[in-house]
Amino acid sequence: MVKDLSHLLSEESKGRKPSPLKSAFKYYGKEDIVFLGGGLPLADYFPWEKIVAYSPEPPFEDGIGAQPSVTGKSTISEVHKHKVEEFDIPLARSLQYGHTQGNPELIDFLKEHTKMIHNVPYEEWDLCLTIGNTQSWEACIRSFCNPGDSIFIEEYTFPSAVETARNLGVNFVPMKMDAFGIIPSALAELLENWDKSKPLPKLLYTICTGQNPTGSSLGYERRKELYDLACKYDFVIIEDEPYYFLQMTEYQSGKEEEIKTPSHEEFLKSLVKSFISMDTEGRVLRLDSFSKVLAPGTRVGWIVGQAALLERFVRLHEVSIQAPSGFSQTIVQALLGRWGQSGYVDWLIAMRKEYSIKRDFTIKCLEKYMPKEVVSWTPPIAGMFFTILLDASKHPDFATKYDSDPLKVEDAVYEQGLKDGCLMIPGSWFVAPNRKNTSGTTFFYRGTYAAVPLDTLGVGLERFAKAVKSEFGL
Amino acid sequence: MVKDLSHLLSEESKGRKPSPLKSAFKYYGKEDIVFLGGGLPLADYFPWEKIVAYSPEPPFEDGIGAQPSVTGKSTISEVHKHKVEEFDIPLARSLQYGHTQGNPELIDFLKEHTKMIHNVPYEEWDLCLTIGNTQSWEACIRSFCNPGDSIFIEEYTFPSAVETARNLGVNFVPMKMDAFGIIPSALAELLENWDKSKPLPKLLYTICTGQNPTGSSLGYERRKELYDLACKYDFVIIEDEPYYFLQMTEYQSGKEEEIKTPSHEEFLKSLVKSFISMDTEGRVLRLDSFSKVLAPGTRVGWIVGQAALLERFVRLHEVSIQAPSGFSQTIVQALLGRWGQSGYVDWLIAMRKEYSIKRDFTIKCLEKYMPKEVVSWTPPIAGMFFTILLDASKHPDFATKYDSDPLKVEDAVYEQGLKDGCLMIPGSWFVAPNRKNTSGTTFFYRGTYAAVPLDTLGVGLERFAKAVKSEFGL
Structure with missing residues (x-):
């Protein structure tokens, strides 16, 4: 049963009221009333x-990176100021004020998508657009945390997520x-x-699939255990899931060439169960985004969760922000409307393959x-x-040149990497505040295979390996 | 001389640091470095x-409401993933992460525009994009106000602007x-x-031109006096100016038909001098927006002010929000780039005419x-x-039916207006918190001529007049 979690809200959020003008807006668009109420x-x-x-x-079939000019096939989204296609958001509406929660066509598409993927196990869930997960997370912090309140974070985490909250006490x-x-x-x-x-x-707060920075992913059993703890100790789980659809099959050495294209059914079944899919009490807020699956510059994300909590986000x-860009909403929905749920799944499958x-x-x-x-x-x-x-204790000069401090070795390899022409980020840059160091002599680097083409990636990794070897005298 | 105003910043804003990853990003795009640092x-x-x-x-010439299909003339903005026109923002960049302050092409256009209109009288000014003036104002509040801090607001003001700040103490x-x-x-x-x-x-905080709700506009002399007070008492002026370009010539009864189209020079000269144009100390933040001159759904606004303060906004x-939508930035800049500064002024002049x-x-x-x-x-x-x-004391039943309370008459006329088929917003809905009532028996309604075509406007006003007359027994 969905719990009333209003006692967890911040003072800022608890006290937000709807605009007094709202009571007038119920007359907007009524045929027998000339509405001189709003500066639209x-x-x-x-x-x-x-x-x-x-x-x-x-x-x-030719991959998601293939240009329409190469494949000869295009989805052409033609949207007008006034409505043409049933699923389109006409520019006259998307470019106007209103619809803080999001335009209904896009909300509907995303709700259908959410049902298909997560099958939220209670009735009273809702969905609210945001400007992407960074803003969603900021809204979570402002909606729940008073100065002095505590939050759980992963011991290595995205520094911007910390920075959003760090300075709010x-x-x-x-x-x-x-x-x-x-x-x-x-x-x-x-x-x-x-x-x-x-x-x-x-x-x-957890980036539970393809975690930033560790790349780790929480399996179903761990999610279930964590969810049970949330229920027992009455906290909210924020699952920040920009990478959810970048789930792959397990790596098998030597079998790299055999990447198959699964059926829709196989694909959907292969996805790890999300926190929201086991959320019987309505205490999960799921932060989703188009940033990693369509493009970051859409600045469109969304939160899924219990309606009573999302209403507080709409008030904020x-x-x-008022609402995401009307251009973004119209153009994204024009594409999704033409692709349909099935075409979008095709896209996600093709992306996973890349x-x-x-x-x-x-x-x-x-x-x-x-x-x-x-x-x-x-x-x-x-x-x-x-x-x-890496294990710093294997460095021949660990106890001497580096004073037995693994972070000094971490820094030295980073600098050597730069000299040799490859940059990977030192793991210590992602350490959460208040973490007690239990890593002993080990340290790590975060790399990404997202941002560069394959050949460059290969060159970079060879260079970084060279830097490691030369630093460790191998 | 520009003053250091950092002592006015909020604790939240003072303590914001750039992301630690930023130091790595200086290597992004360097030819001799394979950059595996960012999840792009x-x-x-x-x-x-x-x-x-x-x-x-x-x-x-045919008015801004005329469709290109009618006039036969269109500005066609064709933008590609990779750069074609010098002034365009290619989709590959606008749809990517980065450029929190805004893409340089749009920033450049707006800076040139700002120079032409406001001629900011100091060197160290800058410009930062936002999601529109509501978000700009929210950012101002969060950047300057700790709980318990005070701000000046107009005694009648936009309720959402109050609501943004009200619940933050x-x-x-x-x-x-x-x-x-x-x-x-x-x-x-x-x-x-x-x-x-x-x-x-x-x-x-002031909506100084075409104020919401009163419709009043501050003249040059008043602005200068207020600016001098800001210098003397060390506060920041936030000029919220969505309506700045909706300035008209003074109304002259009987001369309604003679609206001329001014030259660019006449138009620019006719605009009231803004606070930022007299800001020798760098203590004005000007909130500008495309919402009223292009479309609200662009969700693109910008702040002009001293660079040291704007840097704090970029950190926030x-x-x-990260940045305004890439679609919005690309599409707006594609249009402005093709129109040019001169074509944009044509648009503003034509809008003023409407x-x-x-x-x-x-x-x-x-x-x-x-x-x-x-x-x-x-x-x-x-x-x-x-x-x-309106003057409630002229109501025959003021002292009896309405207990000599003008707000009760205000409400009665509002309700009668609804019955007669026209909605205007009661002035009391815009009263600022802590205002001492000095209006005596008068009260007002706010109407807008923006949202409806002329014929509907006429019908509405006739209806509202009827409601007033029937309420006042005239």
């Missing part, structure tokens, strides 16, 4: 009559992780031994170039990131 | 190859107004008699329909709003 410019004055966008056409409580993400038993222990004089954290948006190829190539390069005496890795099963783990 | 999807995977937008073509100090906006002498008196045990307000945006026609028609209707015994007005010289002032 006439759509006649919007200087865009028509927009035509050219996109690839499902089922993307929020107290970070890091959660221990291993190669497969948060360790539920360690969190359970932390909660059992919680100092009862201090309030429990209100939120658990009314007095801040990332699988890149992941496999990356691991093959690591196997080929890296000195296994000092470097190890766990092939990621999702996302854009991989990490390589 | 390849632009090859963005499913938009080309966008074509159809817009009216300067100089808009900000104390509102209303400023007295008349038909021409804030009364500087009243503010000077307030400041002279300020209780020295309490800190002075940090911000003065990095961990919240609003002048509507304003004149509105006043003509008021003159024709309203009972002058109880209703008065000051023709607005800018913006979308007009107000009608």
Whole structure:
């Protein structure tokens, strides 16, 4: 049963009221009322009559990177100021004020998509557009946290997510992780031994699939254990899931060439169960985004969660962002409407294939170039990131030149990498505030296979391996 | 000389740091470095190859509402994933992460525009894109105000602007107004008699041209006096100026038909001098927006002000909105680039003409329909709003049925208006918090001539006049 979680809201969020003008807007558009109430410019004055966008056409057999000019097939989205296609958002509406939650056509598409993927197990869920997951997360912080409140975060996490909250007087409580993400038993222990004089954290923030920076992914069992802890200790889980659809099959050494295109059914079945899909109490907020699957510059994300909580987000948006760009909503929905749910799944499958190829190539390069005496890795099963783990104690000058400080070795290899012509980010840059160091002499680097083509990726990894070898005297 | 105003920043804003990853990003794009540092999807995977937008073509002799299909003239903006026109923002960049401040092409256009219109009198000014003025204002509040801080606001103001700040523990100090906006002498008196045990307000928030809700506009002399007070008492002026380009010539009864199209020079000279144009100390933040001159759904606004303050806004945006939509930036800049500064001024002149026609028609209707015994007005010289002032003491049942309470008469006429088929917003809905009522028996309604065509406007005003008459027994 869905719980009332309003006691967890921040003072800022609790007190937000709808605009007093709202009571008048119920008369807007009524035939027998001349509405002189709102400062809305006439759509006649919007200087865009028509927009035509050219996109690839499902089922993307030539890959998602293939240009329509090469394949000869395009999805052409022609949208007008006034409505033509049933599923389109006409420019006269998307470019006007209103629809803080999002235009109904796009909301409907995303709700149908959400049902298909997550099958949220309660009735009273809703969906609200945002400007992407960074803004969604900011809205979560502002909606739940008063200064002095605590939140759980992964012990290595996205620094911007920390920076969003850090300066608002929020107290970070890091959660221990291993190669497969948060360790539920360690969190359970932390909660059992919680100092009862201090309030429990209100939120658990996790990038649970293809985690940034570790590349780890939480499996179903761990998610279930964490969800049970959320219910027991009354906190909200924020699942920040930009990489959810970049899930791949497990890496199998030597089988890189055999990437198959699954059926829709196989694909949907292969996806890890999300927190929201097991959320019987309505205590999960799922942050989704087009940034990694269509393009970051759409600046369109969305939150899925219980309606009573999302209403608080809409109130916040009314007095801040108002709504995502109308151009973005119209153009994205024009494409999704033409592709349909099925074409969109085709796209997601084709995208997964691209990332699988890149992941496999990356691991093959690591196997080929890296000195296994000092470097190890766990092939990621999702996302854009991989990490390589190094052991500083294997460095011949560890105790002397580097004062037995692994971070000094980490820095030296980073600098040597730059000299040799490849940049990977030192793991220590992602350390969560208040984390107790339990890594001993190991340290890691985060790399990505997302941002460069395969050949460049190979060159980079060979260079970084060279830097490691020369630093470690191998 | 530009002043260091960092002492006015909020604790939240003072402490914001750039992302640690930023130090790595200086290597991004360097030829000799393979950059595996950032989780950026390849632009090859963005499913938009080309966008074509159809817009009216300067100089808009047939009016801005005329469709290109009618005039036969279109500005066709064709933008590609990779760069074609020098002034275009290619989709590969606008749809990618980055450029929190805004893409350089659009920033450059707006800076040139700002120089032409405002000629900011110091060197170190900058410009930062936002998601529109509501978000700009939210960013101002979060950047300057700690809980308990005070801000000056107009005694009648936009309720959403209040709601943005209200729940953050900000104390509102209303400023007295008349038909021409804030009364500087009243503010000077307030400041002279300020209780020295309490800190002075940090911000003065004003919608100074075509004010919402009163429709009043601050003239040059008043602006100068207010600016001098800001310097003397060390506060920042936030000029929220969505209606700046909806400035008209003064209304002259009987001369409604003679609206001329001014030359560019005449037009530019006719615009009231902004606060930023007299800002020798760098203590004005100007909030500008495309919402009222192009379309609200662009969700693109911008702030002009001293660079050191704007840097704080960029840090906030990095961990919240990131940047305005890439589609919006590309499409807006594609149009502005093709129109050029001159074509954009043509558009602004043509827009001013439309609003002048509507304003004149509105006043003509008021003159024709309203009972002058109880209703008065000051023709607005800018913006979308007009107000009608009523005197409740002229109501025959004021002392009896309405307990000598003007708000009860205000409500009765509002309700009668709805019955008669026209909605205008009661002025009391716009009263700022903490305002002391000094209006005696008068009250007002806010109407807009923006949102409806002329014929509907006429019908509405006739209906509302009927409601007033029937309520007042005339």
